[in-house]
Amino acid sequence: MNPKKVFIRGIGSYLPERVLTNRDLEAMVDTSDEWIVSRTGIRERRIAADDEFTSDMATQSARRALEDAKMSPQEIDCILLCSVTFDMAFPATACIVQKNLGISSCPCMDIEAGCSALVYSMEVAAGLLQLGHYKNILVVASDKLTSITDWQDRSTCVLFGDGSSAMVLSTEASRAQAELVDTLLRAEGKDGEILMQPGGGSRHPASVETVQNRLHYLKMNGREVFKGAVRGTGAVLKDILARNRLESAALQHIIPHQANQRIIDAVAETFAIPLDKFVVILHRTGNMSAGSAGIAFDEAYREGRFAENDLIAFATFGAGMTYATALLRWLA
Numbered sequence: 001m002n003p004k005k006v007f008i009r010g011i012g013s014y015l016p017e018r019v020l021t022n023r024d025l026e027a028m029v030d031t032s033d034e035w036i037v038s039r040t041g042i043r044e045r046r047i048a049a050d051d052e053f054t055s056d057m058a059t060q061s062a063r064r065a066l067e068d069a070k071m072s073p074q075e076i077d078c079i080l081l082c083s084v085t086f087d088m089a090f091p092a093t094a095c096i097v098q099k100n101l102g103i104s105s106c107p108c109m110d111i112e113a114g115c116s117a118l119v120y121s122m123e124v125a126a127g128l129l130q131l132g133h134y135k136n137i138l139v140v141a142s143d144k145l146t147s148i149t150d151w152q153d154r155s156t157c158v159l160f161g162d163g164s165s166a167m168v169l170s171t172e173a174s175r176a177q178a179e180l181v182d183t184l185l186r187a188e189g190k191d192g193e194i195l196m197q198p199g200g201g202s203r204h205p206a207s208v209e210t211v212q213n214r215l216h217y218l219k220m221n222g223r224e225v226f227k228g229a230v231r232g233t234g235a236v237l238k239d240i241l242a243r244n245r246l247e248s249a250a251l252q253h254i255i256p257h258q259a260n261q262r263i264i265d266a267v268a269e270t271f272a273i274p275l276d277k278f279v280v281i282l283h284r285t286g287n288m289s290a291g292s293a294g295i296a297f298d299e300a301y302r303e304g305r306f307a308e309n310d311l312i313a314f315a316t317f318g319a320g321m322t323y324a325t326a327l328l329r330w331l332a
């Protein structure tokens with residue numbers, strides 16, 4: 001028996017209001033607009049308010065995706081939420097979003113796969129839908145990365161921002177925008193130490209020492225992440241194209257993780273894909289972890305960039321290290 005087809009029925013995203021520019025950062029650490037733009041492409045990023053948490057941004061993007069799907073929250077029968085900055089260790093932030101949406105009883109769970117988690121969650125949602133237990137799954141990616149950003153570390157603090165994206169995955173084709181054609185996920189745990197937040201878990205529970213040693217902030221070996229990103233993203237993209245007997249020229253749009261323009265340039269060069277096929281928003285958002293690619297996807301959708309039958313590939317990387325790609329065919 002062929003597995004059921006899975007569709008995207010609603011898309012939404014949310015960016016907080018406050019803008020932090022490179023010039024603002026120049027006043028905070030020893031950096032310059034010129035360095036940040038030339039090394040990353042980032043010019044500004046959005047910062048959540050002090051009392052605005054991962055679940056609040058997730059609720060906003062979820063509401064927009066539901067509105068786009070013309071669905072009420074009651075029609076959602078499962079919520080998957082991905083992040084690296086959950087509201088708290090437990091309960092799951094997905095449960096908080098369920099409460100915020102005014103619904104109850106549907107299963108809710110959090111998924112952690114670094115910045116690849118949106119695509120990871122799309123595959124998990126597709127599998128759950130194909131089990132037949134659910135009809136409409138809300139997948140939300142949301143991160144308040146600035147809550148774990150070390151504002152004294154110039155090598156990381158210039159890179160990140162906050163934001164959220166959401167989509168409704170469904171076995172129902174009516175009013176769907178896109179069909180989920182395929183997903184491919186990968187992880188390399190041996191590379192985990194190049195990108196982590198060491199403090200706060202069972203290995204380094206919060207203590208005076210973990211705070212003094214700044215272990216509750218994001219730590220990164222930027223050069224190694226850069227190399228892994230180019231290699232790993234290229235590999236999953238190559239493999240999903242081969243598995244679907246497609247050439248890269250068949251892709252009309254690539255939705256990359258929004259981390260660094262130079263990483264995107266390198267992937268484009270590897271595949272000889274014209275840069276204008278890449279949906280890029282990082283110059284005004286920075287890297288918002290799992291939410292990034294979904295926000296770029298939503299903005300391109302709302303700008304009318306996708307046409308019927310267009311093939312769209314997500315291509316992401318993140319802490320883990322994780323790598324993930326999803327292939328969509330645009331329907332509407």
Ligand SMILES: CC(C)(COP(=O)(O)OP(=O)(O)OC[C@H]1O[C@@H](n2cnc3c(N)ncnc32)[C@H](O)[C@@H]1OP(=O)(O)O)[C@@H](O)C(=O)NCCC(=O)NCCS
Nearest residue numbers: 030031032035039115154155158222223225226259260318
């Ligand atoms: C972080 C990153 C932009 C750094 O760029 P880079 O070209 O590798 O720069 P380097 O780390 O080699 O640093 C070069 C120099 O710039 C300095 N530097 C680092 N951050 C700086 C900043 N914000 N402003 C000015 N100088 C800075 C370094 O101290 C170093 O100086 P030195 O040569 O005197 O030691 C790049 O490695 C990167 O984007 N990596 C991937 C990060 C990523 O995607 N993370 C998210 C994963 S989901």
